[in-house]
Amino acid sequence: MSEELLVPFLYDYMLRAMGISALVGAVAGLLSCYVVLKGWSLMGDALSHAVVPGVVLAWLGGIPFAIGAFASGMLAAAAMAGLRGRTPLREDVVIGVVFTSFFGAGLFLLSIFPSNVRLQTILFGNVLGIADGDILQMAIISVLVALTLAVKGRDLMLSLFDPVQLAAVGGSPAAMRLLLLTLLAATAVAGLQAVGAVLVIGMLVTPGATAYLLTDRFGRMAAIATTIGATTGLLGAYGSYFLDGSTGGVIVVSQAVFFLVVLISAPRHGVLATRRAARRALSA
Template sequence: MFEELLVPFQYDYMMRAMGISALVGGVAGLLSCYVVLKGWSLMGDALSHAVVPGVVLAWLVGIPFAIGAFAAGMLAALAMAGLRDRTPIREDAVIGVVFTGFFGLGLFLMSIFPSNVRLRTIVFGNVLGIADEDMIQMAIIAVVVLGALLLRGRDLMLSLFDPVQLVVAGGSPARMRILLLVLLAATAVAGLQAVGAILVIGMLVTPGATAYLLTDRFGHMAGLAACIGAFTGVAGAYLSYFLDGSTGGSIVALQAALFVAALVFAPKHGILASRRAARAATA
């Protein structure tokens, strides 16, 4: 029985899948704290879907997928920012129009050029079949995002909680907004191979939302979210071997299960704790 549980560790493709899933999951979990606190869940969803046409066009011209995906993500972000600032349309409507438009364009291009099977993995993910060059790209993106958060994480946090203090300190809330958009687009690109464009939003939101229920301190929240992302990346890939199911689906489903557990049992913000506090207040 114990030997059977160790079987996935005997395969190189499983070790690679678990390692990459943990790396991307940890980085996405860390970034998800900023997404949750800024209320940018829809923005993360938009960017994760908007990269699809960039991937298709990158394949057509023969450049790395990551370049096309990142360019499409940034173009979508600029389009959303421009429409929001220059029209009376609400931000959520702008995000919905842009990301569905980009995603629809990507699916349309995929239907015209269906010969490359790898394009379909962009939508649903295929971390088990990841190529060496894709692993290098994902690792570089993850390191760059981590480095940016380490260098400018304090300014990003100030832009969320106290933009006036950031200005006094010589920072720029607008620049921090652009930086966060860039990091979101980069992380969405990194998550494509692991879970696909449809599920990458889960990695960019769920760990941060779960950690938010468990602590009131940002440092603890960031550490918890990163650990949740990394743990579910490894555990989801590991479980997918025995369940013979989608690796990306396993990872995001496990994250959702942890969120539900935190929602119910969190010591301060959970449903049970809220009911106990309400009963104590009325007693």
């Protein structure tokens, strides 16, 4: 029985899948802390869907998918920013209009330009079958995002909680907003082939939401979210071998299970702890 559990480690494609899933999961988990604190869950969803037309256009132009996907994501972000500043519409309405428009455009392009870009791969990912070149792209993007957060993480935090203080020390809240959008688009591109455009939002939100329930300190929150992202990425890819299911689906479901367990049992913010506190308040 123990030998059967080691079988996935005998295949190079499984080792690559587990490694890149853990790396992308860790970076997405770290970034998810900023997404959760900023309240940008819907923005992450929008950018993950907006990269679809860029993938198709990149194939048509013969350029790397990552370039087209990133350009499409940034164009969507610019469109959302432009509409938000020039219309009385609420931000969630603008985001909904833009991301559905981009996603619809991607599906339309796929329908009129038959290609080897499979819709299922774009939507749900295929980390088990990606080429070494694509793995290298995902790794480079993940490392660059992590390094950027290491260098600019403090300024990003100030932009979230005290933009006035950031401006006072010479920083730019607008530049930090653009930087966070750029990192979101880049991470969505990295996660596209791992879990797909539909599920990448889970990697960009769930680890941070889980960590938020466990601690009130950002440093610990970042460490917990990064660990959850890496662990679920690794275990999801590993478990998909035995379950014979979608790797991306297993990864995101694993993160959802972590979240549900923490939601119920977190020592301060969990459902059980909240009920105990309510009972003590009533009996006092």
